[in-house]
Amino acid sequence: MTDIKSGPNPLFLREEDLRQGIELLFYAYRDFTAEPDAILARIGLGRAHHRVVYFVGRYPSITVTELLSILQITKQSLSRVLSDLVEQEYIAQRPGTKDRRQRLLTLTDKGVELERSLSDAQRARIAQAYRAAGAAAVEGFRTVMLGIIDAEDRAKFPPPGKR
Amino acid sequence: MTDIKSGPNPLFLREEDLRQGIELLFYAYRDFTAEPDAILARIGLGRAHHRVVYFVGRYPSITVTELLSILQITKQSLSRVLSDLVEQEYIAQRPGTKDRRQRLLTLTDKGVELERSLSDAQRARIAQAYRAAGAAAVEGFRTVMLGIIDAEDRAKFPPPGKR
């Protein structure tokens, strides 16, 4: 609250600026999920299935415990969607070699195809937004989003130089 | 695929950059909603109530139809949460003066207080992220988020000069 500059100065944050931030997140997330949701509905699956397929694709051989810590839902909630996906052969399970209690999860070919079709709409949306905004804006976006995310998970997003 | 530069160049969008964008949205929204959800749970309300209280606070005297078009849910879904909020006197309804079919929605004092307590956590999170990121990053964030949001709703976010 000491140095007030002209233009949008985040050191002088008005009520209105913060409201706008809240709304940007609401509308962006709403529109970001609408397309995959529509595809999922056609094949009798839901957003929860998408999330599981997404993160299993992202981290092949992920364990159930790791997946739970990402999704932050209960084991019982995950169980339902995961067993759907295993039954319908989108996801394969195999025991861990070091720890045989673990069930390592991977996408089947069918799962890879599903993940792709679901995330394609999202990738296209991001790509278009990034292209329209330019490199500098993308870096700003990344920085602010990281600030919104709890510190524990920021390490999942290595800085540009390290990518 | 033609010009490869160093650093994050959104004209050369790698699979990995797009994935990161998807994940930034997932984690940010997850953490952004966690705190108000916890508060709501204590008073027996849910996220849907928060959204209604938020947008009635944002647009005093909003009509039901307008609210539906923002939330993009069905009338029946809104009806339940809205009647909870009216019964518990967080929201007041009064007929429109020009069109007496309309029920104009406003927050009661109790509703204003609820809205504030719910959104305070979110405002604090945004404020902290904005401060840490700096003015330029905030503008980049705004630009990318607008690109993600469907064009129809972008007019809700006037450019900095007009704010």
Place this chain on the structure above:
DNA sequence: GAAATAAGTCAACATGACTGACATAAAATC
């Protein structure tokens, strides 16, 4: 050998979304 961990299961429940059908009052149009 005992304790902790990874995973799964059963049961019951809450929330928030949906569809479809129908009702009422008021406004707009023919």
Place this chain on the structure above:
DNA sequence: GATTTTATGTCAGTCATGTTGACTTATTTC
């Protein structure tokens, strides 16, 4: 003035996704 459209509300049923609590099994760690 009669008809149609619009704004809102409601009843009934369903589904997806989350929750808690209690318990089991297999395996690893101490």
